[in-house]
Amino acid sequence: MKNIINDANIPKKQRAAEMSRAKSIVNIIKEPVVVVDKDGSIIEANSEFYSTFQLQRNNDFEFGLKNIPLFQELNQVLENKQRGKHGITDLNISLELPNEGKKNFLINAGLLDPQGNSLDFILISFNEVDVKPVGKRNEKNDLENFHDIFSQAPAMICILRGPEHIFELANDNYFQLVGNREILGKTVREALPEIENQGFFEMLDNVYNSGETFTGSELPIKLYVGKQELKNSFLDFVYQPILDASNEVDGIFVHAVDVTEKVMARKKLEESENELRKLVDTVPAIIWITRPDGQNHYLNKNWFEYTGQIESESKDFGWLKAVHPDDEKRIRETFTKANNNQEDFTISFRLRNWEGTYRWVLDSGSPNYSAEGEYEGMIGTVVDVHEEKVKEQLIKEKEHRIRSVIKEADVATALYTGREMTIEIANDAMIELWGKDHSVVGKTLREALPELEGQPFHDLLQEVYETGETYWGKEDPVDLMIDGKLQTGYFNFTYKVLRNEKGGIYGILNMAVDVTEMVKSRELLKESESRFKQLADLLPEKVANIDAHGNFVYFNQGWLDYTGLTAEELIEKGWMNYIHPHEKEDYFKNWQDSLKSGKEFEMEFRYLNKKNKYKWHLSRAEAVKDENGKIQMWICTATEIQKIKLEEKRKEDFLKMVSHELKTPITSIKGYVQLLLSLLKKEKEGEISGKPYEMYLERVDHQINRLTRLISEMLDLSRIEKNKLDLQKETFSLNSLIAETVQDINYTNTGHNIYITGDYECDVYGDKDRIGQVLINLVTNAIKYSPLNPDIEVRINKANESKVSVSVKDAGIGIGKESQKKIFKRFYRVDGNNEETYSGFGIGLYLANEIIQRHSGSLRVKSEMGKGSVFTFTLLEALED
């Protein structure tokens, strides 16, 4: 408390300095205080003053203290009171507070500067009191009363007298403070020796000497509470001088409050707060605390290190300036909501670091309550999660991409996660393939496709999940329940693992292509191909398959049998090497033409067989085309035409011979006729007579017979070919026919001796002329082919029960074994026989054989080269009547 000093004449230039001093003083005082000048105008007041009297700084103080109705009475007192040396001390006055009614205050007033060098600013303090203030010492009547009051007071109170500070009075609380020692009547030094050097004696002396009240706040004091036990206490106390009647100090009123607990608690709190802060600062995270109104209360040093902000920048909501502008609104809303609802929140946003780079952080906050359960704001942490976030985003993007790719894919695709293979995604194509609907998504594969039980797929999936190795299914059969029926489909598919950012397997991607139709049609094709091959192998023809590029891919059994090679050997050695060199060039040319144009290929050429002999073949190749006309393959056949070819050759030879055979007798006839004509002319002219016309005419006749035979043989041939050889059958003597025929031949043929041997005689039933023709044929052949040995034997024999045999035997050139089988075929003539020497056209024996066969007989030959031949025919004997 200040003493009021008389006016001093202080120069006005000091006023400003004094005003600021006044300000700094009032703001550190706890009680309501106000500084006025001598006119009562307000210079300064502390916030306690405003709040206690519920005043507004500007409005209520404009006209000074005296204008405020509340202080009317006080003003009066101030004006009336003689401003003495000690100013106003503990003036008890009751003030009417708005809303609260009357309250008692102890008013103290004094000059701001008791040394008198200052402007006369007066400081007025207001202490609210419940009890009446203590009276003065000279008011003896009140003393007992006073003792009663203060002994009950909650504070520690004592009165010290004289410059030695002798305890005159102390209340119970005070006794307790000093450990109930006997202190009354003793000086402080005697009573409380332990406080020597704790500054109290000096303070007491100072108050006593100066007459100024001393107020101590939370001052530490060590006192014995037992004999040995020193106790630390903290006291708030007032040393107030007590004035005697002559206004001289003669004692000190001590009023103390033990605030040890409060101080200790605060210190502890401060300590623990410091500890906490230290701790909080060492945590590698940013820690923040906000007030209930959401304003920033505390940020640990990590925040400032991270963001590069300084403390003043992050005040209130300043920390939001470090947040990415795009995230600010979101975080403000999230935070405000959590703060209002007093609930937890977590949010990630981009925070600018000291380098100016935005990085993703994760901010989590929780409501913070005091021990009393009062909401104190939020507390939370901010952690840099940039790397994780970026990765997460990448994964999210990747996953999003995967998902959209899967959804859009034409290929049936599904994604299974976890060991239990939960269907995470399945695109429309996959769902259709399964024959299911979208409800399968979210189920496990086992639930969604129970029909897979017992099929290998669950095991395969597990294996892929374990090993990470992709499985490629190729045309694997899968039984699926489609439209209520278990149906087998064939699929090309993959099971491929999906890995998370750490490389761990978390699922399997399944892509599948339905190849059922392909497999089925290929099976059909295989079947038909194998049927085709079977068929082709059965064919006597040679069949081969050539691909669109001209490569042989298949040879049937016919080819293998013919060449004696395997299909592989044929392909490897190049089958075209088996073509006769004469036809090779043409073959290549024609075949290339066909390959280019797709035109049918047809050609005759010779192939070498396994016996190294060339045989004629008719080779044909036709292209098999698809619906667009594109060549798929060629089917080639080769038919052996060796016999036809030979037949043709024989026909050619035959024609050559026929013309030769016809020409020879005609030339001869023409010669004789000319000779006869010239003879006749000469005879007419009388030059000659008795010329041998008969002989020449006989020669002509012979040639004509030959011609006739030739022509009739040819006629017979054509008849036989047309199956129109009529037989005029009758019973006749075979012996007679043989005799007549031999006679006829002998008649024209004088160079050979024909003997008829055998004594069997019989009749036969048949065409006498034709059987005669057979005999003529055999005998004339015997003559023709035995130019050196003239003997010919015709023998008639009993062959068996019913048959007679006739043999014609010569000792001529003979016939080789091979040729013996062929001589009965038309146009066949033994190779090597000189055509000029042995004229003929190879139909005599053919006709003879045909005629005998039509008589139910047979014609055979026995022959040896160079030794001669025996031709024997048999005939049925005519039955006797």
Ligand code: ADP
């Ligand atoms: P050709 O008019 O050529 O005699 P054939 O049909 O009568 O016709 O005879 C066929 C072939 O049989 C003759 O070309 C000949 O080579 C052979 N041949 C027929 N008879 C005899 C024979 N007695 N001795 C040897 N070769 C014969």
